[in-house]
Amino acid sequence: MEALNTEGKISCRTLWISDVHLGSVHCKADYLLQLLDRVKCERLYLVGDIVDVWAMHRRVYWPESHNHVLRKLLKLSRKHVEVIYIPGNHDQNFREFCGGEFGNVHLRQEAVHETVDGRRFLVIHGDELDYAVRYSRLNRAIGDIAYDFLMSVNRQVNRYREMTGKPYWSLAKWVKGHIAQAEQAIDAYQDAAVLMARQRGLDGIICGHLHHPLIQQYEDILYCNDGDWVESCTALVEDFAGALHLIRGIGDPATATPLLFAETQTQEA
Template identity: 90%
Template sequence: MEALNTDGKIHCRTLWISDVHLGSIHCKADYLLALLDRVKCERLYLVGDIVDVWAMHRRVFWPEAHNQVLRKLLKLSRKQVEIIYIPGNHDQNFREFCGSEFGNVHLRQEAVHDTADGRRFLVIHGDELDYAVRYSRLNRAIGDIAYDFLMWVNRWVNRGRELMGKPYWSLAKWVKGHIAQAEQAITAYQDAAVLMTRQRGLDGIICGHLHHPVIRQYEDVLYCNDGDWVENCTALVEDFCGSLHLIRGIGSPDSAVPVLFAETATSTP
């Protein structure tokens, strides 16, 4: 990986992070802080759902680690890291400020990113593509409740695994990979993303929203999902040659070193 330096840090041109869900009990802010301390980038995209306003309507959960994430992002912007913030559906309250500039932080509805090797990528949160997954409001509500339950179970499972010295494991990710309906929904979503990208004459798309990190080549379009900081703890980086990589920040929050998760695109099934 071109972006991995010998000092144990990742030096890259661009970093994409989404679905942090600050304000939610499921947010793994400590792991994100560990990653941000070890990644050096020129440009940072915050690809939506950074703050979970929905969760805070139900219950306010805001420990000091969530404050530290915000302070770290502001510190990066003062160090001349260009930050592009694209609000998602959970922080859609900030969409009314799209087009505004706050120092070196730019709020945008979407963006087009030019890689070092000349490719052009659409950057959106991804809730714009929910139309491709045709579920009723009732089904979506049930799905939200089920997801929250899975994440609650997941916390207790991983507390046990931590006591046994075992690495983090995502129950929600396992369910997504083993339930046919979930796989079909993800496929439909990705197909819609590829179609949108192709219609706009771009080379690829980078989004979040699904909590399903992947880099996949669909003929002439590269689909990238940077994952989340609730269950997968992944981010997307562009090295100085223009190649895209998924990295994972899992480990001890006090000593986690970002590791390569996916370097090359997988082919369309």
């Protein structure tokens, strides 16, 4: 990715982030702040679950770093960055304001983004596609509890790994890659996303929700998931040629070490 320089700075046309989950103990706000300090973009899409209202119903957790993220996003919106906020299921309370503005932030139910090379992408959070994996309301509730438990265990595991000098490891990602039902659910979700984009006559779809970052070509449709800031700490960027890349923030938020590397994953399904 040409826009990534040796100091870890990125200049790009468009940035997508989702599933930050501010208000959740699992949110990695410090990593996101480091990313936002290193990326310069013209347009920023907040693709849902930025604030985790669900988590705050169970437990209020709001350290100062979560305030810093909100202030940073609002500051960007005042500095000639077009900010488009598409609420997700965890911050669905904000969906009633879609079509309006919050300061310089535009709230939308969905968007169609056109890349510099003329491709058109549907941008949605992605919970609209849960029907494809046959989630009932009960299943979603059980799934949220199970996921929260996995992330709690994962925090303890990584505290031990950090003490022993080992890198971060995601238990939830391991489960998604090794449990057949989880893989099937992800495949069904992605198939539904591709079908939605195709039916609308678009070139691709960009979403979040799954916490499963990926860029994958499905014949005529490019599927992009920008990941999350709970496990993978990834975002999606469009460079000035129109190409899409995943970027990842990895490292110790207490250090000044550049955390970014870029990867382009355009696999054929």
